[in-house]
Amino acid sequence: MTTTAIELVDVNKWFGDFHVLKDINLTVQTGEKVVICGPSGSGKSTVVRCVNRLEEHQKGTIRLDGRELTNDPRSIASIQGEVGMVFQQFNLFPHLSVLDNLTLGPTKARGLTRTEAETRAREYLERVRIPDQADKMPGQLSGGQQQRVAIARSLCMEPKVLLFDEPTSALDPEMISEVLDVMVELAQDGMTMVVVTHEMGFARKVADKMVFMDEGEIVEQSPPEQFFANPETERCRKFLSQILQH
Amino acid sequence: MKKFIFPLALLTLLAGCSGNGTWGWYVIDPTTKSGWTNIQFLISGMWSTILISVIAAAISIVLGLVVALPGQSAKRGWRIVNRIYVEFIRSIPLLPMLFWVFYGLPIIFKSMGLDIPIDPFWGAIITLAISDSAFTAEIYRSGIQSIAKGQKEAAQTIGLNYAQTMRYVILPQAIRCILPPLANQFIYIVKMSAFASVIGMQELTRRANELVVTEYRPLELYSFLILEYLILVLIISAGVRWLERKMGSDERM
Ligand SMILES: Nc1ncnc2c1ncn2[C@@H]1O[C@H](COP(=O)(O)OP(=O)(O)OP(=O)(O)O)[C@@H](O)[C@H]1O
Numbered sequence: 001m002t003t004t005a006i007e008l009v010d011v012n013k014w015f016g017d018f019h020v021l022k023d024i025n026l027t028v029q030t031g032e033k034v035v036i037c038g039p040s041g042s043g044k045s046t047v048v049r050c051v052n053r054l055e056e057h058q059k060g061t062i063r064l065d066g067r068e069l070t071n072d073p074r075s076i077a078s079i080q081g082e083v084g085m086v087f088q089q090f091n092l093f094p095h096l097s098v099l100d101n102l103t104l105g106p107t108k109a110r111g112l113t114r115t116e117a118e119t120r121a122r123e124y125l126e127r128v129r130i131p132d133q134a135d136k137m138p139g140q141l142s143g144g145q146q147q148r149v150a151i152a153r154s155l156c157m158e159p160k161v162l163l164f165d166e167p168t169s170a171l172d173p174e175m176i177s178e179v180l181d182v183m184v185e186l187a188q189d190g191m192t193m194v195v196v197t198h199e200m201g202f203a204r205k206v207a208d209k210m211v212f213m214d215e216g217e218i219v220e221q222s223p224p225e226q227f228f229a230n231p232e233t234e235r236c237r238k239f240l241s242q243i244l245q246h
Numbered sequence: 247m248k249k250f251i252f253p254l255a256l257l258t259l260l261a262g263c264s265g266n267g268t269w270g271w272y273v274i275d276p277t278t279k280s281g282w283t284n285i286q287f288l289i290s291g292m293w294s295t296i297l298i299s300v301i302a303a304a305i306s307i308v309l310g311l312v313v314a315l316p317g318q319s320a321k322r323g324w325r326i327v328n329r330i331y332v333e334f335i336r337s338i339p340l341l342p343m344l345f346w347v348f349y350g351l352p353i354i355f356k357s358m359g360l361d362i363p364i365d366p367f368w369g370a371i372i373t374l375a376i377s378d379s380a381f382t383a384e385i386y387r388s389g390i391q392s393i394a395k396g397q398k399e400a401a402q403t404i405g406l407n408y409a410q411t412m413r414y415v416i417l418p419q420a421i422r423c424i425l426p427p428l429a430n431q432f433i434y435i436v437k438m439s440a441f442a443s444v445i446g447m448q449e450l451t452r453r454a455n456e457l458v459v460t461e462y463r464p465l466e467l468y469s470f471l472i473l474e475y476l477i478l479v480l481i482i483s484a485g486v487r488w489l490e491r492k493m494g495s496d497e498r499m
């Protein structure tokens with residue numbers, strides 16, 4: 001039996017007068033991998049940021065594990081840490097060592113002891129294949145390594161869902177695959193993932209569902225085979241032909 | 247042109263020494279007994295000036311943070327509290343505030359049934375600290391705002407609450423932008439502490455004033471007073487520059 005991890009029902013959001021999300025409906029099952037793509041400014045980031053409460057939506061319902069997200073600070077606190085997020089710009093804490101970046105959340109928000117948190121941190125550093133960088137500062141690492149640290153930092157919170165907002169867009173081309181490889185492994189291990197990306201190779205490999213957004217709407221939602229073989233809408237077809245050319 | 251001003255000023259002073267009646271340096275001539283006593287009397291105010299300034303600065307550093315944090319809140323109400331405090335305190339000149347604290351506040355305390363006397367020492371400290379805290383708060387604000395939004399968001403997504411985010415993520419990074427201007431603010435406090443003399447605090451300015459009354463030598467005594475502040479401030483400035491270098495060269499980040 002599958003359970004629903006994330007459910008968005010008729011979600012609407014405005015930035016001032018600007019209607020950035022229009023009637024978004026999206027369901028993510030536990031263990032499912034959803035890839036969101038679409039042109040710049042279409043609202044992809046805003047959707048994932050609403051899911052982990054970095055942004056508030058104004059209309060509609062978002063449920064995580066069946067619990068509705070409200071603006072009650074306690075509800076916000078309870079989901080943050082359960083929903084991990086990997087940012088385009090990594091957002092590592094530059095003043096803390098790699099190890100301290102990883103143990104901060106578990107020790108302060110989860111109440112783990114330093115030793116427990118360190119054991120866990122080293123485990124996940126192993127998983128993202130940089131066990132030997134634990135004592136470096138983030139600034140001493142390459143972009144690809146930093147992003148993998150950021151993924152490990154999210155994993156240390158043992159989240160139910162992991163959100164990725166263009167995790168490879170800020171990387172030099174030669175470093176993209178090392179990050180994608182780690183993400184593919186995560187996907188194979190059964191992590192529930194929502195990934196905003198234009199890496200269509202990755203999408204073909206792991207996605208259970210493709211979502212195409214344009215101008216604040218979900219224009220198309222379908223399994224990857226169908227999505228890539230024959231997109232329903234002209235807008236989606238055009239977008240795909242543009243990014244697949246590269 | 248600039249490099250002539252200092253020797254010129256020095257020359258004027260020295261010319262004065264030659265005794266046409268304008269200058270009477272005897273009043274602080276360390277080779278005479280009375281002159282030496284006067285110097286000791288003047289310098290003895292240094293301790294109070296430093297103590298007042300240091301305690302006021304310490305309070306202001308804490309108070310400024312307490313004022314600055316609501317200014318960063320997502321809730322508009324808290325931000326308004328911060329703005330009102332900062333704008334209000336910044337607009338009050340130090341001297342009226344000093345009078346209000348020293349002469350007015352005890353009356354309020356008494357009306358509340360509290361017997362809290364305010365002596366010149368604490369009156370000066372409270373006033374300086376409150377007055378300075380509005381500036382300190384603004385220094386914290388710009389320091390906190392210099393840290394990219396992504397840092398706060400990353401902290402949120404690993405479950406840190408507001409206080410933890412500030413304590414472990416934002417402030418440790420903001421401190422390099424905060425510390426140098428904060429140290430500069432200390433110079434402001436030292437200079438403003440001179441106002442404490444009017445409520446009877448025995449610090450540098452008060453000592454000079456008292457001696458002027460008995461010796462009738464304002465020119466020499468106030469020159470000496472200015473020199474005392476100058477030396478004090480120059481020492482602190484050197485400390486600030488050292489701090490700035492240290493902050494700037496810490497390339498670990
Ligand atoms: N805080 C904000 N205030 C006002 N407008 C915003 C804000 N954040 C985003 N927007 C606008 O909302 C729209 C959608 O932004 P969003 O970042 O979700 O797009 P995106 O699909 O992620 O685009 P990109 O591919 O460029 O990252 C954009 O037009 C953007 O300018």
Ligand SMILES: [Mg+2]
Pocket residue numbers: 044045046165166
């Ligand atoms: Mg985006």
